[in-house]
Amino acid sequence: MDAGPVVLDGGLSTALEERGHDLSTSLWSARLVREQPEEVVAAHRAFVDAGAQVVISASYQMSHAGYLAAGRTETNCDTDLAASVRLAREAAGGRALVAASVGPYGAHRADGSEYTGYPEVERAALREFHARRLEPLLAAGPDLVACETLPELAEGEVLVELLAEMAPGVPHWLSFTAGPGGRLAGGAPFAEAVTIGGADCIATGLNCTAPTLVDELLESAPGPGPFVVYPNSGAAYDPEGKTWTDAGTPVFSEGAVRGWVERGARLVGGCCGTSAAGVAAVAAALRP
Template sequence: MTISEKLAAGTVVLDGGLSTALEERGHDLSGLLWSARLLREAPSEIVAAHRSFVDAGAEVVITASYQASHAGYRAAGLDDEQCDEDLVASVRLAREAAGERALVAASVGPWGAHLADGSEYTGYPDVDRARLRDFHARRLETLVSAGPDLIAVETIPELLEAEVVVELLGELAPDLPYWVTFSATSGARVTGGAPFSEAADVVGGAAVAVGVNCTAPQYVEELLVSAQARVPFVVYPNAGAVYDARTKTWTDEGSSRFEASTVRTWQQQGAALVGGCCGIAADGIRSIADAVDG
């Protein structure tokens, strides 16, 4: 079943925070490569984490490639070929966990993620189009070649970056479905400062969905209300905790699951794909699946 067929059948349940699931399994992800490190060092753990979400009701699993970029691998002392290998492995491992029960979305993290300093939550307006294209092009080409069911462009703070990635996907894989989600904050704005309504317009009608991820759940309603998207919304907020880029940790505030009434409100506002991000483990996805079914 394709993502379009799943959307036609009703609300699609996404997975949760892969890093959260891996940390629950005892892994320290504080290094530059975050969860991508385990693609090479502990691939069976990646499979197990993905599978925990599928068992909880996720219909789409998102690969462990968010932090896997060529620039990031170079900073960590690895080479471009090793990055390519891990990008391909991320899709293969997700597919192994998903089986016939879920689709695989290849994660494309933002430019700021390779800095490992929380830039995806503040923005980087001085990074120009050429640098963004150079950062994303080879990774997108490699992920597309690995054969995912769709692409998940995630945690984008800048409209220009969304525009560049959409442009590249149109060149590299015009028939491959994708969504774009922004990191967002209060005032119905993405974290780079632009109104979310403008962000939704940048993505346009070629995507299967546009929305927000790794955003505090209390901001989602005003974000969705603010925009008139030409495609369905996708939302997978974090637990509502605060991220400390210096220590690479989250505060213990927030909730590991969303109330059923909250999930249904998002559905009423046009969210056709709902899941969780950092702080939302398998139990939180199970509660979303129950709310959607209810």
């Protein structure tokens, strides 16, 4: 990976919706990995063509609990987890690295709780949930692991422990959802979250958080990074319709992107609401 700022991709769901797909089911973009894999490849490839140096696999919503709830099997989940890395690799074509997405516990609930938190869920349950899906995901051989959209500090700590046990030497990042006041969606201080990464953690930071909050959150951190930053468009998530409302601009300004880098961001991209055009804008802002 380059020493300078690295361009991440955008919102895979956004790219797939732009291609005409309905992602309102509980499996979200994961459904297409099995049903229309060529569309997942095309969406990834559009981000690479726009300048993304890392593509994030379509495994965010994949979990054994989620698949069982949707009427599919655990074997289906294992197969799709591996396929998500393979499809991202095919799309990257040697031009970008592949990050295996590890979405939060709340994602399998399909109720938007990754944006509110779930302090009642015990560490043992978080560990069991993630360990089972990490096995086939890591076996597929991603270049790195993206632990993303985490609302709870405890969930980040559990993932750090699991990756140290299951994949020593595999680089990963931890990315949290957050709100005003320098706090994670689950309530813990962001300043505390950026300190929990282990030896193989290449960055901690934020994703699927309003871009207007990024500066405040980075400034609350106790050190200079390295941070990972890929906000959403500033829209509000509607868990009933599985859609985003009140969308802001999907393209981050050059000034905003450079400001995040000045505050320590070393991996920068976009999340929900960010299309290939948004990724191209980030890439342009980060060119020397």
